[in-house]
Amino acid sequence: MQKRFLCLVSVILILAFSLSAFAPAAPAVQKKQVEVFSWWVGPGEADGLAAMVKVFNAKYPDITFVNAAVAGGAGTNAKAVLQTRLAANDAPDSWQAHAGQETIANYVAANQVAPLDDLFKTTGLNDVLPKTLLPLISKDGHPYSVPVNIHRSNVLWFNPKVLKDAGVTANPKTDFKTWDDFFAACDKIKAAGKTCLSMGAPWTAIHLFENVMIGTIGPDKWNGLWSNPPTTDWAGADVKKGIANFAKALSYTNPDASTLSDWQPASKMVSDGDAAFNIMGDWAYGYYANPAPNGLALKPHEQFDWAVSPGTYGVFNFLADSFVLPAKAKNAEGTNAWLTVAASKEGQEAFNPLKGSICARTDCDMSKFSEYSKDTAKDWSSNTVVGSLQHGVVAAPAWATKIGTAMGLFQASKLDDAAQADFQKALADACKSDGTCKK
Ligand code: GAL
Numbered sequence: 001m002q003k004r005f006l007c008l009v010s011v012i013l014i015l016a017f018s019l020s021a022f023a024p025a026a027p028a029v030q031k032k033q034v035e036v037f038s039w040w041v042g043p044g045e046a047d048g049l050a051a052m053v054k055v056f057n058a059k060y061p062d063i064t065f066v067n068a069a070v071a072g073g074a075g076t077n078a079k080a081v082l083q084t085r086l087a088a089n090d091a092p093d094s095w096q097a098h099a100g101q102e103t104i105a106n107y108v109a110a111n112q113v114a115p116l117d118d119l120f121k122t123t124g125l126n127d128v129l130p131k132t133l134l135p136l137i138s139k140d141g142h143p144y145s146v147p148v149n150i151h152r153s154n155v156l157w158f159n160p161k162v163l164k165d166a167g168v169t170a171n172p173k174t175d176f177k178t179w180d181d182f183f184a185a186c187d188k189i190k191a192a193g194k195t196c197l198s199m200g201a202p203w204t205a206i207h208l209f210e211n212v213m214i215g216t217i218g219p220d221k222w223n224g225l226w227s228n229p230p231t232t233d234w235a236g237a238d239v240k241k242g243i244a245n246f247a248k249a250l251s252y253t254n255p256d257a258s259t260l261s262d263w264q265p266a267s268k269m270v271s272d273g274d275a276a277f278n279i280m281g282d283w284a285y286g287y288y289a290n291p292a293p294n295g296l297a298l299k300p301h302e303q304f305d306w307a308v309s310p311g312t313y314g315v316f317n318f319l320a321d322s323f324v325l326p327a328k329a330k331n332a333e334g335t336n337a338w339l340t341v342a343a344s345k346e347g348q349e350a351f352n353p354l355k356g357s358i359c360a361r362t363d364c365d366m367s368k369f370s371e372y373s374k375d376t377a378k379d380w381s382s383n384t385v386v387g388s389l390q391h392g393v394v395a396a397p398a399w400a401t402k403i404g405t406a407m408g409l410f411q412a413s414k415l416d417d418a419a420q421a422d423f424q425k426a427l428a429d430a431c432k433s434d435g436t437c438k439k
Helices: 002-022 046-059 073-087 101-108 117-123 160-165 179-191 203-226 237-251 264-271 283-289 332-343 345-355 371-382 397-411 417-434
Strands: 032-037 063-067 094-098 145-147 149-152 155-158 195-198 275-279 305-308 315-319 321-324 384-387
Touching (some): 046 345, 094 332, 101 321, 117 332, 149 345, 155 160, 155 264, 160 179, 160 275, 179 203, 179 237, 179 275, 203 237, 203 275, 203 315, 237 417, 283 371, 315 371, 321 332, 397 417
Parallel strands (some): 032 063, 195 275
Antiparallel strands (some): 155 275, 155 305
């Protein structure tokens, strides 16, 4: 009896074993992931992201970071790709968004992102973000994005040797109080056969424009252009003067600007000694100073130097990169992990020294930063702060697009008085179409 029983058990076991050998394999447990969308691909852009991803990978080894970055400075290509993905209900797990109107009048207004009250509580972010920044990422008291940095738009990069060789004695750090002061230096540089002001791909014209305008009309009147209703008249004499200065600044730029692939070639014209100046945000610092192959590994003050753009001493034209949580999060755990790293002191201290920006948090250890960033941090806490147009702070995207169209037409024009008047009218109309200016 015992023998028969043992025999039966063996048969059952053999059967079970051979059946399991033919059974389909159990599906492999899918690794958790987070797909993060940005435009940090190019030289001077990718290094910071890679450093923050390193922090992420160490903290969340069980979550795969998927880099969905799309190349193109200022996100010109990335934003178009993102819109297509959002329309197709295929949102990345988190995406780069500028603090200000780009986030509030766009992703928040369209209900594409979810509030982050819980994350702000768990990370304590509320207590370490500058009070100026919170309203730019919040609606009805709820925060909607995690700012990772503060960038400065109004930086005048220059090549000290080109200035010296051209006999420019004015010091950009103190002597360009007006655009006319700058143009006087440009005349000398032009006479020496060099480009005075390098410019890159089309979006960099708007970057230049905002800084010429601020340097001409001052921070209060610049803010007045964006208040609702505007207290600075888009059709008035101040804007007219700003446009005239801008037209003159364009006359000193390289004729092939619009054919350059992005902002980096224009920055490189300065460090190569082909141009004296370039006005670009401080992501250019990362490009100039970071080690090769992504950076040019140049020596500050010798191979490149910096001041603020003409007429903006004491003014900080700012923008901030931030990351959002999609309203319909596919991988909520992954997004939460990414945003936690983006919010953290460690994440920001890894990212910003390579990105050329300073932390959005107020408690970062500045000994980890360059001399350039230390200067910037001082200015950020003491200057008059205004918001960038090109980088999403002051204008809703639809309004900014109208300004971009007007800019394209203006650049293709003769830049003369008639073209300047047309440009000013187009700008005034753009404000009306946004609804902040009366018809
Ligand atoms: C800005 C962005 C910066 C930098 C720059 C150039 O819009 O905020 O982080 O990437 O574009 O691409």
